[in-house]
Amino acid sequence: MEAKATAKYIRISPQKARLVVDLIRGKKVDDAREILNYSRKRSGQIVGKVLKSAFANAVQNPNIDEKILFVKEIFVDQGPSMKRWRARAQGRAASIKKRMSHITVILDEK
Template identity: 35%
Template structure:
Protein backbone atom coordinates (compact mmCIF):
# COMPACT_ATOMS: atom_id res chain seq x y z
CA UNK A 1 0.00 0.00 0.00
CA UNK A 2 1.40 3.37 -1.02
CA UNK A 3 0.72 6.12 1.47
CA UNK A 4 0.84 9.66 0.14
CA UNK A 5 1.31 11.96 3.06
CA UNK A 6 1.51 15.12 0.96
CA UNK A 7 -1.75 15.60 -0.87
CA UNK A 8 -1.84 19.39 -0.91
CA UNK A 9 0.30 21.51 -3.21
CA UNK A 10 0.51 25.28 -2.99
CA UNK A 11 1.68 28.35 -4.87
CA UNK A 12 2.67 31.53 -3.09
CA UNK A 13 2.82 35.03 -4.53
CA UNK A 14 4.50 37.65 -2.38
CA UNK A 15 4.64 41.44 -2.64
CA UNK A 16 1.89 41.71 -5.25
CA UNK A 17 1.22 45.43 -5.73
CA UNK A 18 -2.43 45.77 -4.70
CA UNK A 19 -4.34 46.02 -1.47
CA UNK A 20 -5.34 42.85 0.34
CA UNK A 21 -8.97 43.99 0.46
CA UNK A 22 -9.23 44.11 -3.34
CA UNK A 23 -7.59 40.70 -3.72
CA UNK A 24 -9.90 39.13 -1.10
CA UNK A 25 -12.90 40.20 -3.15
CA UNK A 26 -11.74 37.83 -5.91
CA UNK A 27 -10.38 35.07 -3.66
CA UNK A 28 -13.73 34.66 -1.90
CA UNK A 29 -15.33 33.73 -5.23
CA UNK A 30 -12.95 30.86 -6.04
CA UNK A 31 -12.45 29.20 -2.66
CA UNK A 32 -13.61 25.56 -2.72
CA UNK A 33 -14.19 25.38 -6.49
CA UNK A 34 -12.63 23.07 -9.05
CA UNK A 35 -9.59 24.09 -11.07
CA UNK A 36 -11.36 24.40 -14.42
CA UNK A 37 -14.28 26.34 -12.96
CA UNK A 38 -11.83 28.67 -11.21
CA UNK A 39 -10.02 29.50 -14.44
CA UNK A 40 -13.32 30.34 -16.16
CA UNK A 41 -14.42 32.58 -13.29
CA UNK A 42 -11.09 34.42 -13.19
CA UNK A 43 -11.06 35.03 -16.94
CA UNK A 44 -14.49 36.65 -16.83
CA UNK A 45 -14.03 38.78 -13.72
CA UNK A 46 -13.43 42.48 -14.42
CA UNK A 47 -11.04 43.07 -11.51
CA UNK A 48 -7.32 43.76 -11.78
CA UNK A 49 -6.55 41.24 -9.03
CA UNK A 50 -7.95 38.36 -11.07
CA UNK A 51 -4.93 38.27 -13.40
CA UNK A 52 -2.44 37.78 -10.53
CA UNK A 53 -4.65 35.16 -8.93
CA UNK A 54 -5.09 33.43 -12.31
CA UNK A 55 -1.33 33.09 -12.62
CA UNK A 56 -1.07 31.69 -9.08
CA UNK A 57 -3.83 29.12 -9.64
CA UNK A 58 -2.19 28.06 -12.89
CA UNK A 59 1.16 27.76 -11.10
CA UNK A 60 -0.35 25.68 -8.27
CA UNK A 61 -1.87 23.29 -10.82
CA UNK A 62 1.47 23.02 -12.62
CA UNK A 63 3.15 22.25 -9.28
CA UNK A 64 0.57 19.55 -8.54
CA UNK A 65 0.93 17.88 -11.94
CA UNK A 66 4.73 18.03 -11.75
CA UNK A 67 5.23 17.00 -8.10
CA UNK A 68 2.39 14.51 -7.63
CA UNK A 69 1.55 13.60 -11.22
CA UNK A 70 -2.09 14.49 -10.65
CA UNK A 71 -4.55 15.35 -13.40
CA UNK A 72 -5.78 18.95 -13.54
CA UNK A 73 -9.43 17.87 -13.80
CA UNK A 74 -9.24 16.37 -10.28
CA UNK A 75 -7.86 19.47 -8.58
CA UNK A 76 -9.85 21.62 -6.16
CA UNK A 77 -8.88 24.92 -4.54
CA UNK A 78 -9.00 23.79 -0.92
CA UNK A 79 -7.46 26.90 0.64
CA UNK A 80 -6.93 30.40 -0.67
CA UNK A 81 -5.89 33.27 1.53
CA UNK A 82 -4.65 36.83 1.22
CA UNK A 83 -2.45 38.54 3.79
CA UNK A 84 -1.24 42.11 3.90
CA UNK A 85 2.35 42.71 2.87
CA UNK A 86 4.65 45.64 3.44
CA UNK A 87 3.65 49.06 2.17
CA UNK A 88 5.97 50.80 -0.27
CA UNK A 89 6.39 54.32 1.08
CA UNK A 90 7.14 57.23 -1.25
CA UNK A 91 7.12 61.00 -0.93
CA UNK A 92 5.31 63.23 -3.40
CA UNK A 93 6.46 66.84 -3.69
CA UNK A 94 3.78 69.41 -2.85
CA UNK A 95 3.50 73.19 -2.78
CA UNK A 96 5.92 75.39 -0.78
CA UNK A 97 8.59 72.71 -0.64
CA UNK A 98 6.56 70.30 1.42
CA UNK A 99 6.14 66.58 0.81
CA UNK A 100 3.18 64.28 1.03
CA UNK A 101 3.59 60.59 1.94
CA UNK A 102 2.18 57.95 -0.41
CA UNK A 103 1.68 54.35 0.73
CA UNK A 104 1.42 51.69 -1.97
CA UNK A 105 0.04 48.54 -0.33
CA UNK A 106 1.19 45.02 -1.25
CA UNK A 107 -0.25 41.63 -0.42
CA UNK A 108 0.78 37.98 -0.16
CA UNK A 109 -1.54 35.47 -1.83
CA UNK A 110 -1.35 31.71 -1.25
CA UNK A 111 -3.36 29.15 -3.23
CA UNK A 112 -3.51 25.53 -2.04
CA UNK A 113 -4.87 22.83 -4.38
CA UNK A 114 -5.76 19.27 -3.49
CA UNK A 115 -6.26 16.20 -5.66
CA UNK A 116 -9.69 14.70 -4.93
CA UNK A 117 -8.99 11.49 -6.86
CA UNK A 118 -7.01 10.28 -3.84
CA UNK A 119 -10.26 9.99 -1.87
CA UNK A 120 -12.70 7.32 -2.97
CA UNK A 121 -16.34 7.53 -1.92
CA UNK A 122 -18.11 10.28 -0.08
CA UNK A 123 -19.73 10.41 3.32
CA UNK A 124 -23.28 11.49 3.85
CA UNK A 125 -23.22 13.47 7.07
CA UNK A 126 -25.77 15.25 9.18
CA UNK A 127 -24.60 18.87 9.67
CA UNK A 128 -25.32 18.77 13.40
CA UNK A 129 -22.85 16.00 14.26
CA UNK A 130 -20.16 16.82 16.79
CA UNK A 131 -17.12 18.61 15.33
CA UNK A 132 -14.62 16.13 16.82
CA UNK A 133 -16.20 13.35 14.79
CA UNK A 134 -15.85 15.37 11.60
CA UNK A 135 -12.19 16.02 12.39
CA UNK A 136 -11.56 12.30 12.93
CA UNK A 137 -12.72 11.46 9.39
CA UNK A 138 -9.48 12.82 7.89
CA UNK A 139 -11.33 14.09 4.83
CA UNK A 140 -11.59 17.65 3.56
CA UNK A 141 -14.81 19.39 4.51
CA UNK A 142 -15.79 20.16 0.89
CA UNK A 143 -16.04 16.40 0.11
CA UNK A 144 -18.70 15.87 2.75
CA UNK A 145 -22.26 15.97 1.51
CA UNK A 146 -24.32 17.78 4.08
CA UNK A 147 -27.99 17.08 4.57
CA UNK A 148 -30.39 19.98 4.48
CA UNK A 149 -32.37 20.64 7.65
CA UNK A 150 -35.77 18.96 7.66
CA UNK A 151 -37.68 21.98 8.87
CA UNK A 152 -36.62 24.16 5.94
CA UNK A 153 -39.54 24.94 3.66
CA UNK A 154 -39.25 23.84 0.08
CA UNK A 155 -41.65 26.40 -1.27
CA UNK A 156 -41.78 30.01 -0.19
CA UNK A 157 -44.37 32.53 -1.25
CA UNK A 158 -42.98 35.65 -2.81
CA UNK A 159 -44.50 38.81 -1.47
CA UNK A 160 -45.16 41.28 -4.23
CA UNK A 161 -45.33 44.67 -2.62
CA UNK A 162 -44.48 47.96 -4.16
CA UNK A 163 -42.84 50.19 -1.60
CA UNK A 164 -43.72 53.39 -3.38
CA UNK A 165 -47.43 52.78 -3.93
CA UNK A 166 -48.11 51.59 -0.39
CA UNK A 167 -46.57 54.74 1.06
CA UNK A 168 -44.00 52.75 2.98
CA UNK A 169 -40.70 54.39 2.23
CA UNK A 170 -41.19 57.96 1.06
CA UNK A 171 -43.70 60.66 1.82
CA UNK A 172 -44.19 62.79 -1.26
CA UNK A 173 -44.89 66.37 -0.18
Protein backbone atom coordinates (compact mmCIF):
# COMPACT_ATOMS: atom_id res chain seq x y z
CA MET A 1 0.00 0.00 0.00
CA GLU A 2 1.46 3.33 -1.05
CA ALA A 3 1.44 6.70 0.66
CA LYS A 4 2.12 9.89 -1.23
CA ALA A 5 2.91 13.52 -0.45
CA THR A 6 3.62 16.44 -2.76
CA ALA A 7 4.96 19.93 -2.17
CA LYS A 8 4.36 22.33 -5.03
CA TYR A 9 5.77 25.72 -5.96
CA ILE A 10 8.75 25.43 -3.60
CA ARG A 11 11.20 28.29 -4.14
CA ILE A 12 14.32 26.24 -4.70
CA SER A 13 16.02 25.27 -7.92
CA PRO A 14 15.15 21.72 -9.06
CA GLN A 15 18.83 21.09 -9.75
CA LYS A 16 19.72 21.82 -6.12
CA ALA A 17 16.78 19.82 -4.74
CA ARG A 18 17.71 16.77 -6.83
CA LEU A 19 21.11 16.60 -5.13
CA VAL A 20 19.40 15.77 -1.83
CA VAL A 21 16.61 13.66 -3.32
CA ASP A 22 19.12 11.32 -4.94
CA LEU A 23 20.63 10.57 -1.52
CA ILE A 24 17.47 9.05 -0.03
CA ARG A 25 15.88 7.24 -2.99
CA GLY A 26 15.29 3.58 -2.08
CA LYS A 27 16.22 4.00 1.59
CA LYS A 28 14.13 3.09 4.64
CA VAL A 29 12.22 6.04 6.11
CA ASP A 30 14.28 6.10 9.32
CA ASP A 31 17.55 6.08 7.38
CA ALA A 32 16.27 8.78 5.03
CA ARG A 33 15.35 11.00 7.99
CA GLU A 34 18.82 10.60 9.46
CA ILE A 35 20.44 11.52 6.15
CA LEU A 36 18.25 14.61 5.81
CA ASN A 37 18.85 15.68 9.42
CA TYR A 38 22.60 15.78 8.84
CA SER A 39 22.43 17.25 5.36
CA ARG A 40 23.85 20.75 5.21
CA LYS A 41 21.82 21.65 2.12
CA ARG A 42 18.82 23.95 2.41
CA SER A 43 16.74 21.55 0.34
CA GLY A 44 17.32 18.89 3.02
CA GLN A 45 14.84 20.60 5.33
CA ILE A 46 12.26 20.98 2.57
CA VAL A 47 12.53 17.36 1.43
CA GLY A 48 12.39 16.32 5.10
CA LYS A 49 9.03 18.05 5.51
CA VAL A 50 7.60 16.27 2.46
CA LEU A 51 8.95 12.93 3.72
CA LYS A 52 7.39 13.57 7.13
CA SER A 53 4.06 14.37 5.46
CA ALA A 54 4.15 11.18 3.38
CA PHE A 55 4.94 9.18 6.53
CA ALA A 56 1.99 10.80 8.34
CA ASN A 57 -0.24 9.89 5.40
CA ALA A 58 0.98 6.28 5.60
CA VAL A 59 0.33 6.02 9.34
CA GLN A 60 -3.32 6.98 8.76
CA ASN A 61 -3.84 3.62 7.05
CA PRO A 62 -4.09 0.82 9.66
CA ASN A 63 -2.98 -1.82 7.12
CA ILE A 64 0.49 -0.31 6.73
CA ASP A 65 3.34 -1.34 9.02
CA GLU A 66 5.36 1.85 9.53
CA LYS A 67 8.53 -0.01 10.52
CA ILE A 68 9.08 -1.44 7.04
CA LEU A 69 8.28 1.66 4.97
CA PHE A 70 10.83 2.78 2.40
CA VAL A 71 11.09 5.54 -0.19
CA LYS A 72 9.74 3.84 -3.30
CA GLU A 73 9.79 6.93 -5.51
CA ILE A 74 10.98 10.45 -4.98
CA PHE A 75 11.39 13.03 -7.69
CA VAL A 76 11.63 16.74 -8.30
CA ASP A 77 9.85 18.37 -11.23
CA GLN A 78 10.40 21.91 -12.39
CA GLY A 79 7.67 24.40 -11.63
CA PRO A 80 7.19 27.84 -13.13
CA SER A 81 10.03 30.37 -13.14
CA MET A 82 9.73 33.91 -11.88
CA LYS A 83 11.48 36.27 -14.26
CA ARG A 84 13.42 39.13 -12.72
CA TRP A 85 15.85 41.72 -14.10
CA ARG A 86 19.26 42.81 -12.87
CA ALA A 87 20.75 46.12 -13.91
CA ARG A 88 23.99 45.83 -15.85
CA ALA A 89 26.52 48.25 -17.25
CA GLN A 90 25.64 50.95 -19.79
CA GLY A 91 21.89 50.81 -19.18
CA ARG A 92 21.46 47.17 -20.07
CA ALA A 93 19.47 44.58 -18.14
CA ALA A 94 20.14 40.87 -17.65
CA SER A 95 17.36 38.40 -16.95
CA ILE A 96 17.33 36.20 -13.85
CA LYS A 97 15.13 33.13 -13.55
CA LYS A 98 14.06 32.27 -10.02
CA ARG A 99 13.07 28.64 -10.40
CA MET A 100 10.46 26.67 -8.47
CA SER A 101 10.16 22.95 -7.78
CA HIS A 102 7.46 20.35 -7.24
CA ILE A 103 8.68 17.61 -4.88
CA THR A 104 6.87 14.25 -4.75
CA VAL A 105 7.52 11.40 -2.30
CA ILE A 106 5.92 7.94 -2.54
CA LEU A 107 6.42 5.47 0.31
CA ASP A 108 5.68 1.76 0.21
CA GLU A 109 6.17 -1.36 2.33
CA LYS A 110 9.12 -3.61 1.62
